[in-house]
Amino acid sequence: MRAPPGDKQLRAVSFQAVMQKSTCGQALSCKEFAVRAGLGYSAGRRLMRQPGFPSVLGGRFVFWDDFVRFRNRQFQPEALGLPPQEPVRNGAQGPAKAAASPLPPRAAAILRECETPQT
16 A cells, blocks of 8 residues: 555655554654655645654654654643543653653653663
Protein backbone atom coordinates (compact mmCIF):
# COMPACT_ATOMS: atom_id res chain seq x y z
CA MET A 1 0.00 0.00 0.00
CA ARG A 2 1.40 3.39 -0.96
CA ALA A 3 0.45 6.94 -0.11
CA PRO A 4 -2.47 8.48 -2.02
CA PRO A 5 -1.55 9.23 -5.65
CA GLY A 6 -2.48 12.91 -5.29
CA ASP A 7 0.66 13.80 -3.32
CA LYS A 8 3.75 13.41 -5.47
CA GLN A 9 6.08 13.85 -2.49
CA LEU A 10 4.68 10.75 -0.79
CA ARG A 11 4.37 8.33 -3.70
CA ALA A 12 7.53 6.39 -2.89
CA VAL A 13 6.77 6.02 0.85
CA SER A 14 5.58 2.56 1.86
CA PHE A 15 2.82 2.60 4.48
CA GLN A 16 3.87 -0.82 5.82
CA ALA A 17 7.47 0.34 6.30
CA VAL A 18 6.26 3.47 8.09
CA MET A 19 4.00 1.43 10.38
CA GLN A 20 6.86 -0.91 11.21
CA LYS A 21 9.17 2.00 12.05
CA SER A 22 6.60 3.68 14.27
CA THR A 23 5.74 0.39 16.01
CA CYS A 24 9.44 -0.23 16.72
CA GLY A 25 9.85 3.24 18.21
CA GLN A 26 12.06 4.59 15.44
CA ALA A 27 12.00 8.24 14.42
CA LEU A 28 9.94 9.12 11.34
CA SER A 29 11.01 11.60 8.68
CA CYS A 30 8.63 14.34 7.62
CA LYS A 31 7.36 12.29 4.67
CA GLU A 32 6.92 9.16 6.80
CA PHE A 33 5.13 11.18 9.48
CA ALA A 34 2.75 12.61 6.88
CA VAL A 35 1.91 9.11 5.62
CA ARG A 36 1.42 7.75 9.17
CA ALA A 37 -0.76 10.71 10.20
CA GLY A 38 -2.79 10.60 6.98
CA LEU A 39 -1.72 14.08 5.94
CA GLY A 40 -0.31 15.53 2.78
CA TYR A 41 3.40 16.33 2.76
CA SER A 42 2.96 20.11 3.07
CA ALA A 43 0.47 19.77 5.95
CA GLY A 44 2.78 17.35 7.77
CA ARG A 45 5.71 19.68 7.27
CA ARG A 46 3.75 22.68 8.59
CA LEU A 47 2.66 20.70 11.64
CA MET A 48 6.22 19.53 12.38
CA ARG A 49 7.45 23.15 12.33
CA GLN A 50 4.89 24.44 14.83
CA PRO A 51 6.26 25.74 18.14
CA GLY A 52 6.08 23.04 20.79
CA PHE A 53 5.90 20.18 18.30
CA PRO A 54 8.08 17.27 19.56
CA SER A 55 10.40 17.07 16.56
CA VAL A 56 14.13 16.40 16.77
CA LEU A 57 17.09 17.47 14.63
CA GLY A 58 15.64 20.81 13.65
CA GLY A 59 12.18 19.55 12.79
CA ARG A 60 13.38 16.79 10.49
CA PHE A 61 12.26 13.76 12.56
CA VAL A 62 9.56 12.87 15.07
CA PHE A 63 8.84 9.82 17.21
CA TRP A 64 5.23 8.73 16.77
CA ASP A 65 4.68 8.23 20.52
CA ASP A 66 5.84 11.78 21.18
CA PHE A 67 3.42 13.07 18.55
CA VAL A 68 0.54 11.17 20.20
CA ARG A 69 1.41 12.75 23.57
CA PHE A 70 1.60 16.18 21.90
CA ARG A 71 -1.78 15.67 20.24
CA ASN A 72 -3.34 14.52 23.52
CA ARG A 73 -2.02 17.61 25.32
CA GLN A 74 -3.66 19.78 22.66
CA PHE A 75 -7.04 18.20 23.46
CA GLN A 76 -7.07 18.31 27.25
CA PRO A 77 -10.36 17.30 28.89
CA GLU A 78 -10.69 20.82 30.34
CA ALA A 79 -10.59 22.34 26.86
CA LEU A 80 -13.40 20.03 25.80
CA GLY A 81 -15.56 20.84 28.85
CA LEU A 82 -14.88 17.49 30.56
CA PRO A 83 -13.75 16.98 34.18
CA PRO A 84 -9.95 16.77 34.64
CA GLN A 85 -8.37 13.33 34.86
CA GLU A 86 -5.35 12.02 36.73
CA PRO A 87 -2.24 11.79 34.51
CA VAL A 88 -1.23 8.28 33.56
CA ARG A 89 2.33 7.42 34.52
CA ASN A 90 4.33 4.73 32.78
CA GLY A 91 6.57 4.19 35.80
CA ALA A 92 9.75 5.17 33.97
CA GLN A 93 9.65 8.84 34.93
CA GLY A 94 7.32 11.26 36.63
CA PRO A 95 5.95 14.39 35.02
CA ALA A 96 8.50 16.64 36.77
CA LYS A 97 11.45 14.80 35.26
CA ALA A 98 9.86 14.75 31.80
CA ALA A 99 9.22 18.50 31.90
CA ALA A 100 12.86 19.26 32.85
CA SER A 101 14.19 18.01 29.51
CA PRO A 102 13.96 20.25 26.43
CA LEU A 103 13.81 17.12 24.25
CA PRO A 104 10.68 15.12 23.39
CA PRO A 105 10.18 12.17 25.81
CA ARG A 106 11.36 9.42 23.44
CA ALA A 107 14.50 11.34 22.42
CA ALA A 108 15.29 12.06 26.08
CA ALA A 109 14.88 8.36 26.96
CA ILE A 110 17.28 7.34 24.20
CA LEU A 111 19.80 9.90 25.41
CA ARG A 112 19.50 8.62 29.01
CA GLU A 113 20.06 5.05 27.79
CA CYS A 114 23.26 6.16 26.05
CA GLU A 115 24.50 8.00 29.12
CA THR A 116 24.01 5.13 31.59
CA PRO A 117 27.17 3.07 32.06
CA GLN A 118 27.03 -0.42 30.64
CA THR A 119 28.39 -3.24 32.82
